[in-house]
Amino acid sequence: xxxxxxxxxxxxxxMGNDKSIKCEQNLGHDTMYWYKQDSKKFLKIxxxxxxxxxxxxxxxxxxxxxxxxxxxxxxxxxxxLELGDxxxxxxxxxxRTSGSHEQFFGPGTRLTVL
Amino acid sequence: xxxxxxxxxxxxxxxxxSAVIKxxxxxxxSNYFPWYKQExxxxxxxxxxxxxxxxxxxxxxxxxxxxKTAKHFSLHIxxTQPEDxxxxxxxxxxDFGNEKLTFGTGxxxxxxx
Numbered sequence: 001x002x003x004x005x006x007x008x009x010x011x012x013x014x015m016g017n018d019k020s021i022k023c024e025q026n027l028g029h030d031t032m033y034w035y036k037q038d039s040k041k042f043l044k045i046x047x048x049x050x051x052x053x054x055x056x057x058x059x060x061x062x063x064x065x066x067x068x069x070x071x072x073x074x075x076x077x078x079x080x081l082e083l084g085d086x087x088x089x090x091x092x093x094x095x096r097t098s099g100s101h102e103q104f105f106g107p108g109t110r111l112t113v114l
Numbered sequence: 115x116x117x118x119x120x121x122x123x124x125x126x127x128x129x130x131x132s133a134v135i136k137x138x139x140x141x142x143x144s145n146y147f148p149w150y151k152q153e154x155x156x157x158x159x160x161x162x163x164x165x166x167x168x169x170x171x172x173x174x175x176x177x178x179x180x181x182k183t184a185k186h187f188s189l190h191i192x193x194t195q196p197e198d199x200x201x202x203x204x205x206x207x208x209d210f211g212n213e214k215l216t217f218g219t220g221x222x223x224x225x226x227x
Contacts, residue, residue: 004157041201043158043217056214090157101146101207103215105157 004106012112023091032074033092116141120218133191137204144206152201
């Protein structure tokens with residue numbers, strides 16, 4: 001009954017590969033997010049989707065492409081992985097229409113690029 | 115855009131003592147200030163929040179204060195316990211803007227038994 005789930009939890013891959021991280025929420029929320037947390041624990045927004053529409057797109061290399069097939073899912077595809085992409089990626093969701101800004105985070109995906 | 119600074123980056127306190135974490139923000143239009151707690155190996159979780167029309171809010175052992183004029187807000191944890199050990203993040207958002215939550219740089223709090 002996990003609220004926000006991400007797969008995989010760990011991802012180890014070689015430079016230059018393409019990989020995807022999946023996120024699903026069962027909270028009935030209308031907005032989903034991807035965050036990147038680096039080794040210093042800095043938490044930075046990458047993308048946000050509201051009802052499958054992109055609403056926040058920070059300065060992220062276009063090797064990163066989010067895809068939202070429906071309101072409950074927001075996947076992150078990364079092409080041509082680089083060493084600097086190593087980080088923990090968090091998916092989150094919120095219910096924008098409720099007026100609450102509380103974001104519910106998934107457990108994170110630790111990506112290691114070798 | 116919004117910039118949130120957080121201090122200290124690390125904090126160690128004896129069990130039972132109080133801990134205070136401070137944040138400043140730059141955008142005077144920000145009107146909602148949440149605090150998140152991140153335990154080891156987990157995602158951040160909201161523990162308390164405050165809106166700009168309120169100066170202080172308390173929930174059991176944790177409290178948050180906001181000084182809009184100075185653009186400061188602080189988290190206070192009293193009677194600290196070992197399970198309070200975690201990384202704490204402050205954040206700010208202008209919910210009339212693009213609704214992007216800007217996080218502070220985090221404080222690693224360690225409670226010494």
